[in-house]
Amino acid sequence: MQLKKNVVSFLLLGLIGPILLIISEFFPWFSSYNLVELFIITSFAEIENSFLFLFPVISGIVCLIANMLVIYNIEFRIKTVILSFVGLGFQLIFFIDYISLEVGFLTNAGVGIYLGIFGFLLIIINIISVLTRVEKDSGG
Protein backbone atom coordinates (compact mmCIF):
# COMPACT_ATOMS: atom_id res chain seq x y z
CA MET A 1 0.00 0.00 0.00
CA GLN A 2 2.84 2.33 1.00
CA LEU A 3 4.70 1.38 -2.19
CA LYS A 4 1.63 2.05 -4.33
CA LYS A 5 1.00 5.43 -2.69
CA ASN A 6 4.59 6.57 -3.22
CA VAL A 7 4.64 5.30 -6.80
CA VAL A 8 1.57 7.40 -7.59
CA SER A 9 2.85 10.54 -5.87
CA PHE A 10 6.44 10.45 -7.10
CA LEU A 11 6.05 8.75 -10.49
CA LEU A 12 5.19 11.83 -12.52
CA LEU A 13 7.91 14.09 -11.20
CA GLY A 14 10.49 11.65 -9.93
CA LEU A 15 10.71 9.33 -12.91
CA ILE A 16 9.66 11.47 -15.83
CA GLY A 17 12.21 14.20 -14.91
CA PRO A 18 15.29 11.93 -15.09
CA ILE A 19 13.93 10.12 -18.17
CA LEU A 20 13.56 13.46 -19.96
CA LEU A 21 17.18 14.27 -19.09
CA ILE A 22 18.34 10.93 -20.49
CA ILE A 23 16.26 11.39 -23.66
CA SER A 24 17.63 14.93 -24.14
CA GLU A 25 21.06 13.35 -24.66
CA PHE A 26 19.83 11.95 -27.99
CA PHE A 27 18.39 15.20 -29.32
CA PRO A 28 20.25 18.24 -30.65
CA TRP A 29 20.61 21.18 -28.24
CA PHE A 30 22.16 23.97 -30.28
CA SER A 31 23.58 22.34 -33.41
CA SER A 32 22.31 19.66 -35.77
CA TYR A 33 24.27 17.03 -33.79
CA ASN A 34 22.91 15.37 -30.69
CA LEU A 35 25.05 15.21 -27.53
CA VAL A 36 26.23 11.60 -28.09
CA GLU A 37 27.50 12.55 -31.55
CA LEU A 38 29.16 15.65 -30.10
CA PHE A 39 30.86 13.50 -27.44
CA ILE A 40 32.23 11.14 -30.10
CA ILE A 41 33.42 14.01 -32.32
CA THR A 42 35.09 15.92 -29.46
CA SER A 43 36.68 12.73 -28.08
CA PHE A 44 38.31 12.00 -31.41
CA ALA A 45 39.46 15.61 -31.61
CA GLU A 46 40.84 15.25 -28.05
CA ILE A 47 39.06 18.36 -26.85
CA GLU A 48 39.62 18.70 -23.10
CA ASN A 49 36.01 18.77 -21.88
CA SER A 50 34.43 16.20 -24.22
CA PHE A 51 32.96 14.35 -21.20
CA LEU A 52 30.77 17.39 -20.63
CA PHE A 53 28.46 16.10 -23.39
CA LEU A 54 27.70 13.00 -21.34
CA PHE A 55 26.62 14.95 -18.27
CA PRO A 56 22.84 15.03 -19.00
CA VAL A 57 22.70 11.23 -19.30
CA ILE A 58 24.87 10.76 -16.15
CA SER A 59 22.65 13.23 -14.32
CA GLY A 60 19.50 11.46 -15.50
CA ILE A 61 20.76 8.02 -14.42
CA VAL A 62 21.84 9.23 -10.95
CA CYS A 63 18.49 11.00 -10.39
CA LEU A 64 16.59 7.98 -11.67
CA ILE A 65 18.35 5.70 -9.15
CA ALA A 66 17.71 8.29 -6.41
CA ASN A 67 14.01 8.47 -7.17
CA MET A 68 13.64 4.71 -7.34
CA LEU A 69 14.91 4.63 -3.75
CA VAL A 70 12.16 6.94 -2.50
CA ILE A 71 9.50 5.11 -4.48
CA TYR A 72 10.67 1.86 -2.89
CA ASN A 73 10.66 3.29 0.62
CA ILE A 74 9.81 6.80 1.81
CA GLU A 75 12.32 6.32 4.68
CA PHE A 76 15.10 6.76 2.10
CA ARG A 77 14.07 10.33 1.33
CA ILE A 78 17.26 11.97 2.66
CA LYS A 79 19.39 9.53 0.63
CA THR A 80 17.26 10.41 -2.40
CA VAL A 81 17.77 14.12 -1.89
CA ILE A 82 21.55 13.84 -1.44
CA LEU A 83 21.83 11.58 -4.51
CA SER A 84 19.64 13.99 -6.49
CA PHE A 85 21.97 16.83 -5.47
CA VAL A 86 24.83 14.82 -6.96
CA GLY A 87 22.84 14.08 -10.13
CA LEU A 88 21.69 17.66 -10.58
CA GLY A 89 25.28 18.81 -9.99
CA PHE A 90 26.24 17.23 -13.33
CA GLN A 91 23.36 18.96 -15.08
CA LEU A 92 24.26 22.29 -13.44
CA ILE A 93 27.83 22.11 -14.72
CA PHE A 94 26.54 21.14 -18.15
CA PHE A 95 24.14 24.09 -18.24
CA ILE A 96 26.76 26.57 -17.06
CA ASP A 97 29.58 25.33 -19.32
CA TYR A 98 27.57 24.50 -22.44
CA ILE A 99 25.03 27.31 -22.44
CA SER A 100 27.76 29.89 -21.77
CA LEU A 101 29.63 28.49 -24.81
CA GLU A 102 26.61 28.45 -27.09
CA VAL A 103 24.82 31.52 -25.77
CA GLY A 104 24.94 33.14 -29.21
CA PHE A 105 22.83 30.31 -30.66
CA LEU A 106 20.17 30.41 -27.95
CA THR A 107 17.51 31.58 -30.41
CA ASN A 108 18.12 28.43 -32.51
CA ALA A 109 17.71 26.07 -29.54
CA GLY A 110 16.74 22.47 -30.43
CA VAL A 111 14.39 20.04 -28.73
CA GLY A 112 17.16 18.81 -26.41
CA ILE A 113 17.41 22.05 -24.43
CA TYR A 114 13.66 22.08 -23.73
CA LEU A 115 13.68 18.45 -22.62
CA GLY A 116 16.76 19.13 -20.46
CA ILE A 117 15.34 22.20 -18.73
CA PHE A 118 11.91 20.61 -18.23
CA GLY A 119 13.45 17.41 -16.80
CA PHE A 120 15.70 19.45 -14.51
CA LEU A 121 12.74 21.46 -13.17
CA LEU A 122 10.67 18.31 -12.60
CA ILE A 123 13.51 16.81 -10.53
CA ILE A 124 13.77 19.96 -8.38
CA ILE A 125 10.01 20.04 -7.80
CA ASN A 126 10.17 16.34 -6.92
CA ILE A 127 12.91 16.96 -4.32
CA ILE A 128 10.80 19.69 -2.70
CA SER A 129 7.76 17.41 -2.76
CA VAL A 130 9.79 14.59 -1.13
CA LEU A 131 11.11 16.93 1.57
CA THR A 132 7.82 18.59 2.37
CA ARG A 133 6.02 15.28 2.76
CA VAL A 134 4.94 15.32 6.41
CA GLU A 135 6.30 12.32 8.24
CA LYS A 136 6.15 11.38 11.86
CA ASP A 137 9.75 10.28 11.77
CA SER A 138 11.95 13.26 10.99
CA GLY A 139 15.29 11.58 11.52
CA GLY A 140 15.62 10.47 7.90
Add this chain to the structure above:
Amino acid sequence: MTISKEKKQNIKKKEIDVESSFYYALSHEIRRKIIKIIGENEFTSFTYLKNELGVSTGTIYHHLEALSDLIEQKQDKKYYLKKLGAYAYNSLKDNIETIKAPHKEFKSIFLNKLMLLTSKRFIIFNKKDRIYTLLISIGIIVLGTILCVLNGFTSFFLFFIEINIENLDSLFQILINSSFILNFFAFFVIVELISRIFYKKSENTLNLLASFALIQFPMIIYLVLHTIFNYTAFISINIVNFIDQILMIGFQVWSLWLLSYSLSVKKGLKIENSLIISLLLHYGGFTLLLLTFI
Protein backbone atom coordinates in the same frame (compact mmCIF):
# COMPACT_ATOMS: atom_id res chain seq x y z
CA MET B 1 -11.69 -9.21 45.30
CA THR B 2 -12.32 -5.85 47.06
CA ILE B 3 -8.91 -6.02 48.77
CA SER B 4 -7.18 -6.57 45.45
CA LYS B 5 -9.01 -3.61 43.90
CA GLU B 6 -8.05 -1.45 46.87
CA LYS B 7 -4.44 -2.56 46.54
CA LYS B 8 -4.39 -1.66 42.87
CA GLN B 9 -5.87 1.76 43.64
CA ASN B 10 -3.23 2.33 46.33
CA ILE B 11 -0.42 1.42 43.94
CA LYS B 12 -1.84 3.76 41.31
CA LYS B 13 -2.16 6.57 43.88
CA LYS B 14 1.44 5.99 44.98
CA GLU B 15 2.63 6.16 41.36
CA ILE B 16 0.79 9.44 40.84
CA ASP B 17 2.30 10.83 44.07
CA VAL B 18 5.82 9.87 42.97
CA GLU B 19 5.25 11.39 39.52
CA SER B 20 3.89 14.60 41.06
CA SER B 21 6.81 14.99 43.44
CA PHE B 22 9.23 14.28 40.57
CA TYR B 23 7.81 17.04 38.36
CA TYR B 24 7.26 19.38 41.30
CA ALA B 25 10.93 19.02 42.20
CA LEU B 26 12.01 19.83 38.64
CA SER B 27 9.65 22.80 38.31
CA HIS B 28 11.87 25.25 40.26
CA GLU B 29 15.26 26.52 39.12
CA ILE B 30 16.85 26.32 42.62
CA ARG B 31 15.63 22.74 43.10
CA ARG B 32 17.02 21.77 39.67
CA LYS B 33 20.34 23.37 40.66
CA ILE B 34 20.40 21.44 43.95
CA ILE B 35 19.83 18.16 42.11
CA LYS B 36 22.57 18.99 39.59
CA ILE B 37 25.06 19.95 42.31
CA ILE B 38 24.46 16.71 44.21
CA GLY B 39 24.44 14.65 41.00
CA GLU B 40 27.73 16.10 39.81
CA ASN B 41 29.50 15.71 43.18
CA GLU B 42 27.77 12.52 44.45
CA PHE B 43 26.96 14.30 47.73
CA THR B 44 27.08 17.83 49.13
CA SER B 45 27.07 19.74 52.37
CA PHE B 46 24.65 22.50 53.34
CA THR B 47 27.47 25.10 53.37
CA TYR B 48 28.55 24.15 49.85
CA LEU B 49 24.96 24.46 48.60
CA LYS B 50 24.64 27.89 50.28
CA ASN B 51 27.86 29.14 48.63
CA GLU B 52 26.94 27.78 45.21
CA LEU B 53 23.33 28.96 45.16
CA GLY B 54 23.84 32.34 46.83
CA VAL B 55 20.38 32.37 48.46
CA SER B 56 19.25 32.61 52.09
CA THR B 57 19.42 29.68 54.53
CA GLY B 58 15.60 29.66 54.86
CA THR B 59 15.13 29.39 51.09
CA ILE B 60 17.53 26.44 50.90
CA TYR B 61 15.75 24.63 53.76
CA HIS B 62 12.42 25.24 52.04
CA HIS B 63 13.64 23.67 48.79
CA LEU B 64 15.42 20.80 50.53
CA GLU B 65 12.16 19.96 52.23
CA ALA B 66 10.34 20.05 48.89
CA LEU B 67 12.94 17.61 47.56
CA SER B 68 12.41 15.08 50.36
CA ASP B 69 11.36 12.36 47.89
CA LEU B 70 14.44 12.87 45.75
CA ILE B 71 17.26 13.53 48.22
CA GLU B 72 18.18 12.40 51.71
CA GLN B 73 20.47 13.58 54.49
CA LYS B 74 22.60 10.78 55.83
CA GLN B 75 24.36 10.41 59.19
CA ASP B 76 27.41 12.36 57.97
CA LYS B 77 25.01 15.34 57.54
CA LYS B 78 25.69 15.36 53.80
CA TYR B 79 22.92 15.32 51.18
CA TYR B 80 22.70 12.39 48.70
CA LEU B 81 20.41 11.59 45.78
CA LYS B 82 17.76 8.92 46.28
CA LYS B 83 16.82 6.62 43.39
CA LEU B 84 14.19 9.08 42.14
CA GLY B 85 16.70 11.92 42.54
CA ALA B 86 19.19 10.03 40.35
CA TYR B 87 16.49 9.66 37.67
CA ALA B 88 15.77 13.38 37.91
CA TYR B 89 19.48 14.21 37.56
CA ASN B 90 19.87 11.96 34.50
CA SER B 91 16.74 13.39 32.96
CA LEU B 92 18.01 16.96 33.47
CA LYS B 93 21.39 16.09 32.00
CA ASP B 94 19.87 14.45 28.90
CA ASN B 95 17.44 17.31 28.33
CA ILE B 96 20.19 19.92 28.51
CA GLU B 97 22.19 18.04 25.89
CA THR B 98 19.15 17.77 23.64
CA ILE B 99 18.30 21.45 24.01
CA LYS B 100 21.91 22.47 23.36
CA ALA B 101 22.27 20.31 20.27
CA PRO B 102 19.04 19.26 18.61
CA HIS B 103 19.32 16.66 15.79
CA LYS B 104 22.76 15.80 17.13
CA GLU B 105 22.20 12.14 16.48
CA PHE B 106 20.19 10.93 13.54
CA LYS B 107 18.30 7.68 13.45
CA SER B 108 19.46 6.84 9.95
CA ILE B 109 22.78 5.04 9.46
CA PHE B 110 23.27 7.00 6.24
CA LEU B 111 22.94 10.33 8.06
CA ASN B 112 25.27 9.18 10.79
CA LYS B 113 27.83 8.29 8.13
CA LEU B 114 27.41 11.74 6.64
CA MET B 115 28.11 13.14 10.09
CA LEU B 116 31.63 11.70 9.81
CA LEU B 117 32.18 14.35 7.14
CA THR B 118 30.84 17.06 9.41
CA SER B 119 32.90 18.66 12.11
CA LYS B 120 30.23 18.72 14.79
CA ARG B 121 32.74 20.12 17.28
CA PHE B 122 33.18 23.38 15.38
CA ILE B 123 29.63 23.71 14.10
CA ILE B 124 27.95 23.20 17.47
CA PHE B 125 30.98 24.61 19.40
CA ASN B 126 30.90 25.33 23.11
CA LYS B 127 32.43 28.34 24.88
CA LYS B 128 35.85 26.69 24.99
CA ASP B 129 35.90 26.05 21.23
CA ARG B 130 34.46 29.42 20.20
CA ILE B 131 37.87 30.99 19.64
CA TYR B 132 39.09 27.99 17.59
CA THR B 133 35.91 28.10 15.48
CA LEU B 134 36.46 31.80 14.78
CA LEU B 135 40.12 31.22 13.89
CA ILE B 136 39.22 28.36 11.53
CA SER B 137 36.47 30.47 9.94
CA ILE B 138 38.84 33.40 9.37
CA GLY B 139 41.45 30.97 8.00
CA ILE B 140 38.92 29.53 5.53
CA ILE B 141 37.90 33.01 4.32
CA VAL B 142 41.52 34.16 3.86
CA LEU B 143 42.59 30.92 2.16
CA GLY B 144 39.50 30.94 -0.07
CA THR B 145 40.23 34.51 -1.19
CA ILE B 146 43.88 33.69 -1.99
CA LEU B 147 42.96 30.52 -3.92
CA CYS B 148 40.23 32.34 -5.89
CA VAL B 149 42.71 35.05 -6.90
CA LEU B 150 45.34 32.42 -7.87
CA ASN B 151 42.84 30.57 -10.09
CA GLY B 152 41.21 33.71 -11.47
CA PHE B 153 37.88 32.63 -10.00
CA THR B 154 34.94 34.71 -8.84
CA SER B 155 33.04 33.05 -6.02
CA PHE B 156 29.26 32.87 -6.37
CA PHE B 157 27.50 30.85 -3.65
CA LEU B 158 29.10 27.43 -4.15
CA PHE B 159 30.13 28.09 -7.77
CA PHE B 160 33.33 29.51 -9.17
CA ILE B 161 33.30 31.48 -12.41
CA GLU B 162 36.35 32.41 -14.44
CA ILE B 163 36.24 36.12 -15.27
CA ASN B 164 38.92 38.02 -17.15
CA ILE B 165 39.48 41.11 -15.02
CA GLU B 166 42.36 42.69 -16.95
CA ASN B 167 40.12 45.11 -18.87
CA LEU B 168 38.03 46.09 -15.85
CA ASP B 169 38.31 49.21 -13.65
CA SER B 170 40.53 48.86 -10.59
CA LEU B 171 37.46 49.11 -8.32
CA PHE B 172 35.84 46.14 -10.07
CA GLN B 173 39.12 44.26 -9.95
CA ILE B 174 39.26 44.73 -6.16
CA LEU B 175 35.62 43.68 -5.82
CA ILE B 176 36.12 40.54 -7.93
CA ASN B 177 39.32 39.64 -6.10
CA SER B 178 37.51 39.87 -2.79
CA SER B 179 34.49 37.96 -4.13
CA PHE B 180 35.05 35.08 -1.68
CA ILE B 181 34.58 37.41 1.34
CA LEU B 182 31.63 39.27 -0.23
CA ASN B 183 30.05 35.97 -1.23
CA PHE B 184 30.45 34.71 2.36
CA PHE B 185 28.48 37.64 3.81
CA ALA B 186 25.86 37.66 1.03
CA PHE B 187 25.35 33.91 1.45
CA PHE B 188 24.95 34.30 5.20
CA VAL B 189 22.48 37.20 4.93
CA ILE B 190 20.31 35.25 2.45
CA VAL B 191 20.32 32.09 4.61
CA GLU B 192 19.42 34.13 7.69
CA LEU B 193 16.64 35.97 5.84
CA ILE B 194 15.13 32.74 4.47
CA SER B 195 15.10 31.10 7.90
CA ARG B 196 13.58 34.24 9.47
CA ILE B 197 10.95 34.87 6.78
CA PHE B 198 9.86 31.33 5.91
CA TYR B 199 10.47 29.47 9.17
CA LYS B 200 10.30 32.33 11.74
CA LYS B 201 13.64 31.27 13.22
CA SER B 202 15.66 34.23 14.42
CA GLU B 203 17.80 32.64 17.13
CA ASN B 204 21.56 32.00 17.18
CA THR B 205 22.38 34.50 14.41
CA LEU B 206 25.87 35.31 15.72
CA ASN B 207 26.66 31.68 16.48
CA LEU B 208 25.65 30.73 12.94
CA LEU B 209 27.83 33.54 11.56
CA ALA B 210 30.81 32.37 13.64
CA SER B 211 30.75 28.90 12.09
CA PHE B 212 29.27 29.80 8.70
CA ALA B 213 32.62 29.79 6.89
CA LEU B 214 32.94 26.07 7.72
CA ILE B 215 30.33 25.49 5.01
CA GLN B 216 32.95 26.57 2.47
CA PHE B 217 35.57 24.16 3.88
CA PRO B 218 34.91 21.46 1.21
CA MET B 219 35.16 24.12 -1.50
CA ILE B 220 38.58 25.09 -0.13
CA ILE B 221 39.72 21.49 -0.61
CA TYR B 222 38.37 21.64 -4.17
CA LEU B 223 40.19 24.94 -4.81
CA VAL B 224 43.46 23.44 -3.54
CA LEU B 225 43.08 20.42 -5.85
CA HIS B 226 42.07 22.64 -8.78
CA THR B 227 45.10 24.86 -8.18
CA ILE B 228 47.35 21.77 -8.30
CA PHE B 229 45.70 20.57 -11.55
CA ASN B 230 45.94 24.08 -12.98
CA TYR B 231 49.59 24.74 -12.15
CA THR B 232 50.73 21.29 -13.27
CA ALA B 233 48.75 21.74 -16.53
CA PHE B 234 47.01 18.40 -15.91
CA ILE B 235 43.68 20.22 -16.25
CA SER B 236 44.08 20.22 -20.05
CA ILE B 237 43.99 16.41 -20.05
CA ASN B 238 40.47 15.26 -20.85
CA ILE B 239 40.09 12.75 -18.02
CA VAL B 240 41.62 15.10 -15.40
CA ASN B 241 39.17 17.78 -16.47
CA PHE B 242 36.34 15.28 -15.99
CA ILE B 243 37.67 14.29 -12.53
CA ASP B 244 37.97 17.97 -11.61
CA GLN B 245 34.29 18.50 -12.46
CA ILE B 246 33.22 15.41 -10.50
CA LEU B 247 35.25 16.62 -7.51
CA MET B 248 33.51 19.97 -7.71
CA ILE B 249 30.09 18.28 -7.62
CA GLY B 250 31.13 16.07 -4.69
CA PHE B 251 32.47 18.98 -2.66
CA GLN B 252 29.42 21.11 -3.47
CA VAL B 253 27.14 18.37 -2.12
CA TRP B 254 29.31 18.11 1.01
CA SER B 255 29.02 21.90 1.46
CA LEU B 256 25.26 21.71 1.01
CA TRP B 257 25.10 19.02 3.67
CA LEU B 258 27.17 21.20 6.05
CA LEU B 259 24.82 24.12 5.38
CA SER B 260 21.76 21.95 6.08
CA TYR B 261 23.29 20.54 9.27
CA SER B 262 24.33 24.00 10.54
CA LEU B 263 20.83 25.35 9.97
CA SER B 264 19.32 22.33 11.62
CA VAL B 265 21.49 22.71 14.72
CA LYS B 266 21.62 26.48 15.02
CA LYS B 267 18.09 27.34 13.98
CA GLY B 268 16.38 24.25 15.36
CA LEU B 269 14.96 23.38 11.95
CA LYS B 270 14.04 19.89 10.82
CA ILE B 271 16.71 18.47 8.53
CA GLU B 272 14.15 18.33 5.68
CA ASN B 273 13.49 22.07 5.97
CA SER B 274 17.21 22.83 6.12
CA LEU B 275 17.69 20.82 2.94
CA ILE B 276 14.95 22.83 1.24
CA ILE B 277 16.77 26.07 2.14
CA SER B 278 20.06 24.63 0.78
CA LEU B 279 18.32 23.51 -2.39
CA LEU B 280 16.63 26.89 -2.94
CA LEU B 281 19.92 28.71 -2.43
CA HIS B 282 21.98 26.42 -4.63
CA TYR B 283 19.57 26.34 -7.56
CA GLY B 284 18.50 29.95 -7.05
CA GLY B 285 22.18 30.89 -7.29
CA PHE B 286 22.52 28.76 -10.41
CA THR B 287 19.52 30.45 -12.05
CA LEU B 288 21.03 33.87 -11.34
CA LEU B 289 24.32 32.71 -12.78
CA LEU B 290 22.64 31.40 -15.92
CA LEU B 291 20.66 34.62 -16.35
CA THR B 292 23.93 36.58 -16.06
CA PHE B 293 25.39 34.53 -18.92
CA ILE B 294 22.30 34.95 -21.08
